[in-house]
Amino acid sequence: MPVPGGLLDWRDSSHFRWDAPCTLCRTPTPLRSHAGEPVHKACAEAWLADHPVEARLGRFVSDPQPKRRDDNGHA
Numbered sequence: 001m002p003v004p005g006g007l008l009d010w011r012d013s014s015h016f017r018w019d020a021p022c023t024l025c026r027t028p029t030p031l032r033s034h035a036g037e038p039v040h041k042a043c044a045e046a047w048l049a050d051h052p053v054e055a056r057l058g059r060f061v062s063d064p065q066p067k068r069r070d071d072n073g074h075a
């Protein structure tokens with residue numbers, strides 16, 4: 001669930017492809033959303049802030065966070 005005004009975590013290399021026009025500002029970006037939409041991370045974050053209702057549909061979401069390993073193995 002995206003947090004309004006929160007920052008996206010798109011560190012995974014799958015977000016970086018060739019330059020294509022951003023669907024929001026129309027200038028080239030190598031970034032892709034999880035759905036393969038060319039979009040700047042900053043544009044996606046601005047869109048989430050401006051569209052809190054649509055944001056809940058999951059158009060732009062952060063990468064899944066790795067599970068914390070420190071919580072295991074201490075039993």
Ligand SMILES: [Zn+2]
Nearest residue numbers: 022025040043
């Ligand atoms: Zn853009």
